[in-house]
Amino acid sequence: MARRFVTRILILWVCLGLAGEAAACTPARHARLETNLELVARAPTILIGRVVRWDRKKVPENQYYEESSILVEPVEILKGEGPQAPFRLDDMLAMTEGLASPADSQPSAYDEFREPHVNAYMGGCIRYNFVIGQLVVFLLATEKGMWVPSASIFSRWAEDVPSVDGPWVKLVRIYVQASQLPKGQRRKFLRAERDKLLAGDLGRIERLMADDIDRQIKRRP
Template identity: 35%
Template sequence: MRSFFLALALLAAPAAHACSVAPGYRVPTTLELAAQADAIIVAQPFDQRTGANGEPEILFASLVILKGAPGREVKDDRIVAYAPGVLEPETAAARPSDPRELVRAHPEAYDGGCVRTTFHPKQWVVLFLKREGDDYRVISYPFARTAEDTALPDSRWLKAVREYIAIAALPPAARRARMEVRRDLLKARGDADSLAIAADIARELAGPRKPLREPLPPVK
C-alpha cells in the first residue's frame, strides 16, 4: 500500500505551523486509507495533554469501532487514540466538517498546517488509526480525510466509510467488481447520499488521483 504515498514532508503539529509536501504527492483516497488503517473508529475527544515532542495532543475514546473489531457500541473495551491538536470549546474556533463532503479535508487543513488540529469536546469524529506499540494514533497525511466529523448512526461520511471498509476487506483483485456493483446500486437508490457516494466510487474506479497541484472536484 505504500506505493501510492510519495515521499512527503509534514509537520504533525498544530496548524500554526506550516507544512510542505513533496512534488507529485497524491492525497490518499478513502479506500486507500481504509486499507491502510489498523483501526477505524467513531470517537469523541475527552482529554488533552502535552505529547512527547512538547506539542499539545488530544485523547479520543471510541464510541463505535468500524474496523479492528466488530462494529458495535463499545462500553468497557474502548480504543483510546491520540492525535496532535487542541480542544476548543468555542464552536466558531472548532469548525465542523462540511456534512456534504466526501473528498476535500476539513477546512482547517488548508489554513497552513495541512491537517486538522482543532476539535470541539462534543464532536464525534471518524478516525483512521495506525498502531504504534501499545497506542493508536491518527494517520497524518496532508489534506487526507482521517479526522472528519460525523453523526450517528449514519451520516453521509459514515456511510461512505463503511462502503470502503467493506471493499478494502476484499482481496485487491476483487475490489473493482465490488465497487462497480455498489456504484450501480447506490445510483439506483437515487437519494442524495447514495448519489454522492456512487460518484465518489466512480472517481475511485477512474484511477489514482492526480498530484496535489491539480484541483479537487467541487462539492455537489
C-alpha cells in the same frame, strides 16, 4: 516521525499565537494523493469516536512548549481491533465550540467526500484541531504502543460525522468491505455498491456518494 515533528512545531506556533496565513499549506501541483479507498485499506484500525477532553501539560525544559493531547471515547469500531476505553491522541488540540476559531470549530461538511477538513490545509498538513463533543471517524495506527493517525498529508483521516449512520460512515463501511477483498474483485464490488445507490431514491447526497465510489473505481484521488 517527520509528520509528528511538524505537528509539534505547529502546536508551538498556536501556543505563541503565530499560526495564520504563513502556516497554511497546499498540495503540490500534480501531486498524487491517496484515494479514500487507499486510506481505508492502509489504516489498521478505523473507529467512530467522540472527542471528550483536551489535556495540556507544560514541559519543564521548554517554557514555550506544551504537551497536548485529546481524549477520545470510542463509539463503534469499523475496522480492525480498537480500544474499548477512552484513549489519547497526542499532538492534537480540542476546544469548546465558543473558544475555537471559526475555521477550527467548523465541522466537516457532511456532503463532502473528497476534500479533508479545512484544518488539514494548515501547518502540519493533516487535521490536528477538534471541538469537544464532536463525533469523528478516525483512521488510526499504533506507534510504540500509542494510537496515532493513519494519515498521509491532506487526507481524510479524521472527519466529523452527524451520526453513526452518516453518509461518510456509510462510505467508509463500503470501503472497508472492498479493502478486505482480493484486489481483482474490488472494482466489481464497488460498481455494485455504486449501482445500488443510483438505483434507489436518488437524492443529492446519494449522488455525491455514488460519485465518490466512482472515483475509487477510476483510482482518482
